[in-house]
Amino acid sequence: xxxxxxxxxxxxxxxxxxxxxxxxxxxxxxxxxxxxxxxxxxxxxxxxxxxxxxxxxxxxxxxxxxxxxxxxxxxxxxxxxxxxxxxxxxxxxxxxxxxxxxxxxxxxxxxxxxxxxxxxxxxxxxxxxxxxxxxxxxxxxxxxxxxxxxxxxxxxxxxxxxxxxxxxxxxxxxxxxxxxxxxxxxxxxxxxxxxxxxxxxxxxxxxxxxxxxxxxxxxxxxxxxxxxxxxxxxxxxx
Amino acid sequence: xxxxxxxxxxxxxxxxxxxxxxxxxxxxxxxxxxxxxxxxxxxxxxxxxxxxxxxxxxxxxxxxxxxxxxxxxxxxxxxxxxxxxxxxxxxxxxxxxxxxxxxxxxxxxxxxxxxxxxxxxxxxxxxxxxxxxxxxxxxxxxxxxxxxxxxxxxxxxxxxxxxxxxxxxxxxxxxxxxxxxxxxxxxxxxxxxxxxxxxxxxxxxxxxxxxxxxxxxxxxxxxxxxxxxxxxxxxxxx
DNA sequence: GTGACTAATAGTCATTACGACTATAAAGGG
DNA sequence: CCCTTTATAGTCGTAATGACTATTAGTCAC
Numbered sequence: 001x002x003x004x005x006x007x008x009x010x011x012x013x014x015x016x017x018x019x020x021x022x023x024x025x026x027x028x029x030x031x032x033x034x035x036x037x038x039x040x041x042x043x044x045x046x047x048x049x050x051x052x053x054x055x056x057x058x059x060x061x062x063x064x065x066x067x068x069x070x071x072x073x074x075x076x077x078x079x080x081x082x083x084x085x086x087x088x089x090x091x092x093x094x095x096x097x098x099x100x101x102x103x104x105x106x107x108x109x110x111x112x113x114x115x116x117x118x119x120x121x122x123x124x125x126x127x128x129x130x131x132x133x134x135x136x137x138x139x140x141x142x143x144x145x146x147x148x149x150x151x152x153x154x155x156x157x158x159x160x161x162x163x164x165x166x167x168x169x170x171x172x173x174x175x176x177x178x179x180x181x182x183x184x185x186x187x188x189x190x191x192x193x194x195x196x197x198x199x200x201x202x203x204x205x206x207x208x209x210x211x212x213x214x215x216x217x218x219x220x221x222x223x224x225x226x227x228x229x230x231x232x233x234x235x236x237x238x
Numbered sequence: 239x240x241x242x243x244x245x246x247x248x249x250x251x252x253x254x255x256x257x258x259x260x261x262x263x264x265x266x267x268x269x270x271x272x273x274x275x276x277x278x279x280x281x282x283x284x285x286x287x288x289x290x291x292x293x294x295x296x297x298x299x300x301x302x303x304x305x306x307x308x309x310x311x312x313x314x315x316x317x318x319x320x321x322x323x324x325x326x327x328x329x330x331x332x333x334x335x336x337x338x339x340x341x342x343x344x345x346x347x348x349x350x351x352x353x354x355x356x357x358x359x360x361x362x363x364x365x366x367x368x369x370x371x372x373x374x375x376x377x378x379x380x381x382x383x384x385x386x387x388x389x390x391x392x393x394x395x396x397x398x399x400x401x402x403x404x405x406x407x408x409x410x411x412x413x414x415x416x417x418x419x420x421x422x423x424x425x426x427x428x429x430x431x432x433x434x435x436x437x438x439x440x441x442x443x444x445x446x447x448x449x450x451x452x453x454x455x456x457x458x459x460x461x462x463x464x465x466x467x468x469x470x471x472x473x474x475x476x
Numbered sequence: 477g478t479g480a481c482t483a484a485t486a487g488t489c490a491t492t493a494c495g496a497c498t499a500t501a502a503a504g505g506g
Numbered sequence: 507c508c509c510t511t512t513a514t515a516g517t518c519g520t521a522a523t524g525a526c527t528a529t530t531a532g533t534c535a536c
Contacts (some may be wrong), residue, residue: 403514404512404513404514420513420514421513421515421516426515447510447511448510448511448512448513449511449512449514450512450513451513452514
């Protein structure tokens with residue numbers, strides 16, 4: 001990096017958050033309604049400026065706490081997506097934005113946002129035209145999460161601390177938009193060392209009808225070997 | 239993003255490039271020697287400031303052309319890695335750096351750098367302590383590239399337009415640091431639709447000894463399904 | 477209660493994929 | 507000319523996978 005050949009053009013640096021969760025069998029994303037120009041009245045991703053003493057990761061986790069209203073966001077999955085830096089992405093000034101994807105198990109209340117006019121969980125499919133380049137950001141987030149489900153244990157990040165294999169399967173089916181065979185899914189997950197571990201007590205839970213399911217916790221593994229594939233089977237609707 | 243609650247702290251935005259190539263059976267990374275403080279005399283990744291009218295991608299490709307001396311970098315694989323934004327990563331000022339990985343087939347001459355004191359291809363393993371957080375960046379680049387070899391067709395980005403399956407296999411072996419079984423590798427690659435396509439003419443090429451090999455080109459596929467796995471086999475040295 | 481309905485879990489089976497090999501072909505070097 | 511080297515063809519037993527069927531254990535409607 002050569003510092004002294006160019007003037008240091010001033011950039012504003014922000015973070016944008018694609019906060020994803022699964023609710024009622026559909027992928028949802030957290031959106032806020034913009035109160036001011038540009039894009040006043042449009043929906044956008046939550047986010048904000050990186051403070052002078054913060055890294056982008058720190059800023060993202062701070063914003064995540066502020067925007068979700070959750071008191072403890074330390075256990076949530078938060079990962080950097082990529083940085084969006086087109087010169088004209090903000091009409092007013094040069095803004096470089098580091099985008100993050102965050103995964104929540106149970107969506108908290110839409111909360112009366114601190115600094116946003118309104119905030120809401122919106123089904124991913126209906127997250128209409130958003131402000132700035134945020135449509136692209138949520139598309140990238142969806143693609144990244146879908147891909148990582150195949151070869152990592154990321155799916156458990158959408159689940160509460162204890163979950164059934166049915167719930168875990170629904171994560172895959174919802175994000176990928178296809179149906180999976182239940183016995184085969186079970187066999188595969190249980191055959192992957194460290195993916196999930198059964199909660200030892202006779203702990204069971206019923207979501208309502210049907211045979212009660214055993215509860216599992218996320219295991220120590222982080223990668224799936226071999227991966228869980230989505231291609232071979234064409235989707236009957238999930 | 240709320241613009242008016244915080245002062246817009248000025249950030250400098252740079253790009254850093256992890257330019258990787260395979261040479262003499264080893265992964266190499268392009269390094270430049272810093273001419274000035276901080277870290278004067280240390281080796282670092284090539285990079286530079288993002289200009290006011292550029293995106294980070296544009297800046298990265300411009301720097302790639304400048305630093306490699308290649309006249310046409312449009313066909314090269316260049317992908318954003320992640321953004322490094324720790325407040326203290328540069329001792330002088332607040333610098334946010336967008337890191338990229340670039341993959342080259344044949345390394346051009348080390349060239350007499352334009353603005354760098356010196357530039358050199360260094361074996362990845364010997365790329366000693368680098369300036370700033372650049373050790374971490376090349377480690378992240380190596381990890382990302384290694385992972386993407388498994389489930390994408392990225393390996394061809396290390397190869398010239400026409401290559402033998404032996405050369406392609408060496409990409410995997412070099413990046414992963416393990417040996418692969420040649421007949422099985424061949425079977426797998428040829429069974430993946432769109433990964434490679436044979437150059438139709440009786441085109442053949444000999445690197446020296448042995449039976450001449452058929453030449454292949456990169457095919458239209460971008461993803462490998464199913465992936466090529468590296469785990470099951472423990473590496474005899476590649 | 478009793479019988480439909482639902483969901484979880486166990487198990488079967490044929491096909492395919494994969495890792496580990498062996499064998500043959502086509503070049504060059506001493 | 508034989509030996510080495512590399513490419514390519516093919517074999518074989520095991521493991522993994524997709525597509526199923528069957529059984530178990532609950533809720534709900536009546």
